[in-house]
Amino acid sequence: MYDRRHLYDSPDDYFAFGDSVMVLSPSAALIICEQAATNGRVIARIEGGYWQESNRFQPRIDMIWDGADPPVSADAAHANNLLAAGFIQAHAPPLSAFVFTSSPLTGWPQRVPSGAL
Secondary structure, three states: OOOOOEEEOOHHHHHHHHHOOOOOHHHHHHHHHHOOOOEEEEEEEEEEEEEOOOOOOOEEEEEEOOOOOOOHHHHHHHHHHHHHHHHHHHOOOOOOOOEEEEEEOOOOHOOOOOOOO
16 A cells, blocks of 8 residues: 655556555656556656655646546557656756656546447
C-alpha cells in the first residue's frame, strides 16, 4: 500500500501500485514519462507543486498539464509522454513534486464499452 504522506523517488513504485495517486519527485516523474507507454500507460494530467516539510503536497493551481485523452496508439502515447516530461523539465525546480493521472492506452476503464476488449 502506498503512503500519501511520502514523496516517492522510485518509478518502480508507481508502476507497482498501478494508477495510484502518489506524490513523485521530479526525477521519478521524468523516468515514469519515459517508461509509461512501454508499460501501457498514457499520461493524461500532471499536477505540479511543492513537497512541504510537514510531508504534505501543496499543489499549484497554475501548474497543471493536460495530455492526450485515450484511447491512443503506443506511438501517440510515447509522443504525449515526452511532452509531459518537457513540462516537468521546464518547471522543476522550482516545483519539487508532481502527481500524475494516467490511463491505459485503450482508454479509461469506466469509458470502455463492455465487451470491447
